[in-house]
Amino acid sequence: MKTDLLPIVTSLLIPGTADGTAVVWAKRLLTATIVFALFWLFAQLVRHLLERFGTKFSAFTKTDLDDRLLKRITPSITLLLSTLGCYIALSTLPLQERFFKVLSGVLFVALVVICAVIIYRVVDELLSRYLDRLQHQEEVISRSMMPLVRKLATIVLCGASLIIILKKFNYDILSLLTALGIGSLAIGLAAKDTLAQMISGFILLIDRPFRIGDRIRLAGGQVGDVVDIGMRSTKIQGLDTTVMIIPNSDLCNATVVNMVRPTAVIQGRITLGIGYDSDVERAKELLLEIARNNAGVLEEPAPVAQFTSFGDSALNLLLLFWVADPTRLGAVTDQLNCAILRKFRDSGVAIPYPTRTVHLQQLDLSS
Template sequence: MSNLSKPGQPGTATENFFTVQTDAQDSTESVDVTGIVNSVSDFLPESWVPYWDKVQSIPLLGFILIVVLGYIVAKVVVAFISKAVTQLTKRTKSDVDDQLVAILRRPLFLTVFFFFLGMATKSLDLSEALETRLIKILASIVVLVWIMRGFKILKILLDTLSRASDRFEMIQPKTIPLFDLTGKILIFALGSYILLIIWGINPTAWLASAGVVGIAVGFAARDTLANLFSGFFIIADTPYKVGDFVNLDSGERGMVTNVGLRSTRILTRDDVEITIPNNVIGNAKIVNESSGRWEMRRLRIKVGVAYGSDVDQVCDVLQKVAESHKEVVKTPTPRVRMRGFGASSLDFELLCWIDKPVLKGKLSHELYMDVYKTFAEKDIEIPYDKRDIYIKEMPGS
């Protein structure tokens, strides 16, 4: 009975049981990074192992040899991959592939070199805790380097795609900030997740907290987010662009001066700037006067002449008025149409085109003035409302 130890004393079955349980629990929450980095003897042929054991009898010598070998192998790997990629992309006209190769050289080199550096660390007579910590630090540095390079690669790709906006309509200079922010968040989130796994931190609780925070922020900034997403789709769909003349549901008409991710600004003909949230304008009916096959705008000049007028003469006069105006375009040619019989006039309409919608008011004024003066010269009457009063009998007669 004297050989039986009390529970909790060193070497007892009870302590060994709890130790095994604790180790099993820790192994489910973290990844053994040191297991990824093997010792050099695992890569050597069996006939070379005795020689390596002799070299490893001097730990510092083995460490230096592995570091030098890792540096050489890293250089060779980077040179081989760079040359192979260059051969594949040398026929391309763009220099984007060359920029990507230049950016990836350093992280590729550090990945291979730090792998050998981890093996070199195992050749030293270090405690298991210190060895594990050093390898985790090396792995963390590699992840951070890849995150930073990922940001640069994202910027180059977005700039390239924005220049090819005819093929990728959603990626334009206005939408680059949104794509850039989203891409950086995803890259940072992925890198952070890997770092948490490397250091044995359970990311589940962090993800749950981030989800709760995201929901709270979404409710608090729902209007801002609605404007943001509406602005993104407006820029991607381009129902209008800067410089276009649009008509709003509320009756305002003006030129679009800015299309942002939060709002759209319109300068009216009264030189008043209107700022409209994208969430509002995205759900409204917008008439874009500058869209269509041409940027030109059609003018409709409505004219009424008295009954009994020579209709052929009226058509010729209106046609010549439009053709003689220097700011009315020649193609499409102006045309005149008779639209109906009014209460006191024959209704005509002069149809002509102008170069820019901004000239609509000015040219309408000038054409109406020219029509009136020409009708006066040609003795063509423009009727107006008349009232004939018939007195049946005079009062008091």
């Protein structure tokens, strides 16, 4: 019974064996074995070269990115070359067309998957390197963004791999792309606000008008420190320790003043008035002296004292000074105000307050 089935199975897999062409099959099998062996040896040689000389070459670079890439993609490259050798060796065998299509299709899918894994590992290492560089520069990026980027990269690679595989098996890709386009349009219309916030979040991270830790002033006049840039919104801690949650699209479309970049130097202003009988030049000298003696005021740019206008009851003066840290502006202003008040009192410079003089006229009622 077994003797009767063997020729039937062999004839199904190998055309021509029933007619006595086993010698041709043996030669093809030997050729396929040699092809696979050559590719396998070449894969081992490439792995050996990458592990030995690639490591030595990467030692001359300042970054460890190349070391991490070699460590992650070397096994996949070896597997890729071995699978490619098996795919080419299979094409030399005189198999039935249907059986050959099945085996070659399986190996082709394996090749596409291995290539996608290599690309994903490279992208993953580049993203990890980017995040490490931001952390090294004390510019912490939102933790919720990196997983999203990795998921998007995975989706793109899976989609591209699926299209390549379907194209190999002569499936209609146009209908699939049309269905995906219609589905994406429906999802986009249903979640357009959420997608707008996410896209705006990516724009903020790429354009980087401000970074986490920066102090910014919003279009409405609110001042606060950026504590997080998320997928949908940005969190800003105000000076009163409250947290403002602002949609990313509002920040992208509004005027935002970054108070610490490109330089953290911020200008402070103190406006005050002195009496009309006071010496203006003496008052200006006192203001400059007070500002220069304060450790929080920068020497360059130097503080400036100006006589700005004539008020109803005082001569208005303006003191301009610069502070290196925006968070210190309030404290430095408080110190200067207290010093100005003491100095002006000791120097006899009057700081008037609005007064009104009322003249009463007596009327002659006898007439």
